[in-house]
Every structure is written in structure tokens, then in C-alpha cells.
Amino acid sequence: MNPTDVLGGHRIVPVVVLDDPAKADALGAALVEGGLPVAEATFRTPEAAMVLRRLAERDDLVVGAGTVLTARQVDEALEAGARFVVSPGLSTSVVRRCQEAGVPVVPGISTPSEIMQALDLGLDTVKFFPAEANGGLATIKALAAAFPQVRFMPTGGITVESAPAYLEHPSVAAVGGSWMVAGDLLKDGRWDEVATRCAASTALYAQGAPA
Template structure:
């Protein structure tokens, strides 16, 4: 059985994907996995995102999860589509309880100390720091990590290949989310090469 800690430690970067075509999504996901990034976050931002997710679960070695999950109905849909983990931009009690009752690997978004304390009250201590750069960047994360020594983060939002190493050097950071890996017009070879670079950011 998966747990969110193991998933976060699988690779230094989790690609954050906005995809709407299941066929091309499989080619993209295969390229990312070949490049060394096995954990794939498919955001629920497109009409066919659930179909995309189901198609990508067939990729050998891929650990496919759902991002931009906003409520318990979307949580159920994502799990039914084969998601092995759930990522949310924020944290609500209702969503956290739904994830717990369904034994889902859950990575909710936090941006400040109050968010983290609410998560701790709900039995959570692994979070997405989002939006990372807009919420104060590395300076803010370091400040938050101080009083919450057992908490670990996946910063997402505004992080690039160039800035990722600095984030990953922090003890409180297990991985980062990256949307730079797949851009419109990129070939699968280019995506695989980008994934290989990202996978080597931290052993």
C-alpha cells in the first residue's frame, strides 16, 4: 500500500500536468517515466482529465495521482479513475476527512502557519507548499519549517529547473512540483531529456 511519504521520496520532482488527450498523455507520461520521474500529478483542470489519468495508470512504473482536487466528489472521481494519491491546492476539514475515510494518500496545500496547524489537528504532516514563490518563496518556507520540525513539504508553484536545487537542499523539502517539464510543442524526446535532468537534481 502506498503512503504519501514514500511517494514524495520516489523522485525529486513531481511533474504537474495539465493534459486533455488520453492518447498523447500516455506518450508524455511514458517519456517522463523513462526520464526517471515516476510520480505524475494529473491536474483536474481539463474536461478529460479523469480519462487522461485512467489511461496513464497503464504506464509501466508510473505512480499517477490527481491534482487540483477541491472537494470530496472530485476525490471519489479521481480514486475511481485510478489515482494513487490526491493533491489539493488547499486544506479543508471535509476534504481531509474524506481522504482519511477512503485511506487515500493525501497531500493538501498550505501557505501559512495556520494552514499547517489545521493540518496537524487533522493528523497530517506532509503538505504541498503552494503557491511556493507567491507565498514568500524559500525564505517563507524556512521560516515555517522552524516551528514545525516534523513537517515535510513539496513546494509547488513558480519553481524552475534552475531554482529547484536550492529548494531541494532544504531538510524540510522532500520533493518539488514542476510544471516546466511539459510545455506545448515539446516532443517526447525533449520531455524525456527534461525529466532526466530533473531526476538528477538530488540522488
């Protein structure tokens, strides 16, 4: 399955950093209420797998694992219920383990050489990361000119203000962002605000459609 297919048409992926599994249920409910039932639960905290598991228990939420660095973490993520895997860089062992398991994987790239490595691994969708620090949309346009067969999922520094410009480019399949699941919102349990920001984010889809 293509990585974007599993997202069910959603073109913005909330990137979640949550260290308290007890808050996962409320977060999942807020994402669904806001009309953005997708989450990339990052493996940046000791409780990441449990957070992912709690979110994945919902049948109305598509949950993937982010910041996956090793094949062992792939196994841990899949055991917890991840339906897709995202990595900040291009690891052959991570990609191969995902391919063996039949789960979509989006490795991170920032250079032409890494894109060529991804193509050699049979992939045509990659995460451009960190997007803003690496030239943002201007760099994607340059890379897309050389690799028209590649779809990009830029993440890193993208905001609700800058997302529409990315989404307008035909090579951008989706963007990852944390503005709707910002750390202060999760810490303070401001679930209504999470839902509100999710609803506002879905309105951005109409401003750009993939080719």
C-alpha cells in the same frame, strides 16, 4: 502511507495539465524513459479524469490527482486510479475522504494557521502553494522553524534553476514543477524533449537529500 513513500524516492513531481487523453500514452512513455515515472494529473481540464486513467493504466508509473477541490473529485480520482491526491488548499472534506479511502493526501497551505489545521487533521506533509508567490524558500525556512515536524512539498513557480535550493532544505520532501511537462511541449508532442528534461531533473536529487 506517508505521501512521500508512494513517490518511490522521486523528489520532483511533474505537474501535468493535459486536455487530450490521446496524448497520455506518449506522455507516460516519455516520463518513464526520462527516469521520472511520477505524474500529478491536475483536475483543471474536462478530460482530466480520463487522462489520469490512461496514465494510471501503466504499471511503471505512479499517478496522482492534482487540483482536487471536493470530496466528489476525490472519488472520481480514485476511481480513475489515482494513488495520491494533491489539493491547492486545505479542505477538511477532501482530507477526510482521502483518509477514509486510505490514500495519501497533500493539502495546500501558505500560512501557520493552515499548518496547524493540517496537524489537527493528523497530517505532517503539506503542499506549500503557490510557493514563489508566497516568499519561496525563505518562507519555508520560517515555517519549518516553527513546525519542525512538518514536511513541505512546494509547488508553484518553481523552475529547474530554483529547485535545487528547495531540495537542499531538510524540511522539503519533494517539489512539484511543470518545466519538464510544459504546455507547449505537450501541445506539440515533443516527447523526446519531455524525456530529456525529466532525465535532467532527476540529477537534481543528489544536490539535496531530505533529513
